Amino acid sequence: MANAAFELKARLDRIVDALSGPGRALFSFAIMALGVETMVCARVAQNPLGPGYLAIPVLPWLPAIPWVAVLFGAIWTACGVGLLTRRGLRISAMVLGVLLTACALVLVAPKYVASPGDMGLRTVVLEPLALAALALLMADRDAMPAWVWRASRVTIALALIVFGVDHFLALAGIGALVPSWIPWHVFWIAFFGAAFIAGGLSIGLGILERWGAAGIGLMFGIWVVTLHLPRTLGFYGIPGALQDPDEWSSMFIAIGLWGGAWALTRKRK
Numbered sequence: 001m002a003n004a005a006f007e008l009k010a011r012l013d014r015i016v017d018a019l020s021g022p023g024r025a026l027f028s029f030a031i032m033a034l035g036v037e038t039m040v041c042a043r044v045a046q047n048p049l050g051p052g053y054l055a056i057p058v059l060p061w062l063p064a065i066p067w068v069a070v071l072f073g074a075i076w077t078a079c080g081v082g083l084l085t086r087r088g089l090r091i092s093a094m095v096l097g098v099l100l101t102a103c104a105l106v107l108v109a110p111k112y113v114a115s116p117g118d119m120g121l122r123t124v125v126l127e128p129l130a131l132a133a134l135a136l137l138m139a140d141r142d143a144m145p146a147w148v149w150r151a152s153r154v155t156i157a158l159a160l161i162v163f164g165v166d167h168f169l170a171l172a173g174i175g176a177l178v179p180s181w182i183p184w185h186v187f188w189i190a191f192f193g194a195a196f197i198a199g200g201l202s203i204g205l206g207i208l209e210r211w212g213a214a215g216i217g218l219m220f221g222i223w224v225v226t227l228h229l230p231r232t233l234g235f236y237g238i239p240g241a242l243q244d245p246d247e248w249s250s251m252f253i254a255i256g257l258w259g260g261a262w263a264l265t266r267k268r269k
Helices: 002-017 020-041 066-082 089-114 119-136 146-169 171-175 185-205 209-232 245-263
Strands: none
Touching: 002 209, 020 066, 020 119, 020 245, 066 089, 089 119, 119 146, 119 245, 146 171, 146 185, 171 185, 185 209, 209 245
């Protein structure tokens, strides 16, 4: 019995070990996709702000100014490519982490402070912060200042815990997003809310951290396959979904969180 349990654990450990490489690739793809989408959607439009501004920014983390969107999109695309290379990993992680953190804290956080009960704004603040922290943790630990490493882990942990709590605060609302062919909507929202909290505690406290990251990544992967991808491609009958930049960016963010979580399963030297 003990041997069987040991063999099962060893097998599961090998599975977790194999997630890091695909995770980094998924994260890099998501960052490149967000960068390209931002550049494509950076079109000049006439609106109350005056000429030269975007009517609808593809991401709320950026000001609605076309040349800024193009610049940041190009940087994100380059960072996504750099994350795939050994030589470019550290600088790409640092640039991406700093830019996403600055965008979240300067552009979105003040709006949330003015309306702290807005769950949507809370998510818009935490998503780029989580992506930034995941990027910074992809570099070797000795390549980053110790405080950056600790702050990144705390940021991811807090984001996941808040996501989990929000699931319980909006059971019905989030449940309405679950496809009709999946039963027990409220149960799954509560289950994933608990999984968010458990994963956040695991990463934040360093207890079974790699397993917690693997589980969080799997959860986002399930959402991409069952919710985001079919929804974006129009399979769920949402009018205009295929042409909606928000649907595409939501999917790319979910892919980034999926891959970034799996990238955390890498064994540290």
